[in-house]
Amino acid sequence: MTPTQHHxxxxxxxxxxxxxxxxxxxxxxxxxxxxxxxxxxxxxxIAGVLDVPAGSVTVSLHVEEVEDQLAEARAARSARAQAAAREKEALAKAVAALRAAGASQRDAALLLGVSHLPDLGRRFGHRRLTARGPATATTDTGPGPRPHPSGSGRGREWTTWRVLTARVSTT
Known part of the structure; x- marks a missing residue:
């Protein structure tokens, strides 16, 4: 039986x-x-007034002058955690769809902007990949700026990012 908690x-x-x-x-x-x-x-x-063990008492501290900012920070932290959970689920679905369409892990990682290729293999049961070195973010713009492939004329360079160099290891 657990002791009664007082908050x-x-x-x-x-x-x-x-x-x-x-x-x-x-x-x-x-x-x-x-x-x-x-x-x-x-x-x-509180424990002394209630005559209970101090371990059964929890206290939430509030600082009146900054309570609004603390509440906003707590809400932002909660929203971040929820967004991370949604992102994880969306990535799983996208990887599954890309793999079903015949994309390799490396291609899926490139399209999804994921730099941790070994994690894709562990999470989704595909071949295990091991990184050879640190992630690289190098650009390949050639002799000069190239137009965006969509032809939208957005005025941005089209940059190819090498996310992570990896090799297949057999285990």
Whole structure:
């Protein structure tokens, strides 16, 4: 049986050289020299008031003056994690479709802008590739700028990127 967890919100404010901490729900006030100290002091104070082990208490610290920026950073971090999961799924589908169409791993990596070829093999059960050296980003523009192959006249050079040199290893 797991012990009951107690979670409380604590509001912090800088007070000279230390942090003043209020836990309004329990009418507790404490302080700490750093936010780490403040969290520990708040957890110990809550545990003392509730007469429970300090390990069963969790505290979320809030700094009122910067709470909007902290919330925005947390939301951005969450969005990044969700986007990474969507990217991984989309890459898997694209690699499967490219392989079904007869593209090699190297071709799939080039089209998808992926520089880690060994990962494609492990993730999708194809031949294992091992990198010979560091990834290279070299351009091949020839004697001068060439128009974009789509003929769109976008004014950009058409650049061929060598993503990663790899060799097939047998295992």
């Amino acid at each position: 409380y919100e604590a509001w912090c404010e800088r007070d000279g050289r230390s942090w003043s901490v209020d836990i309004p729900e329990l009418r507790i006030h404490t302080y700490g020299h750093t936010l780490v100290d403040a969290e520990e002091m708040a957890r110990d104070a």
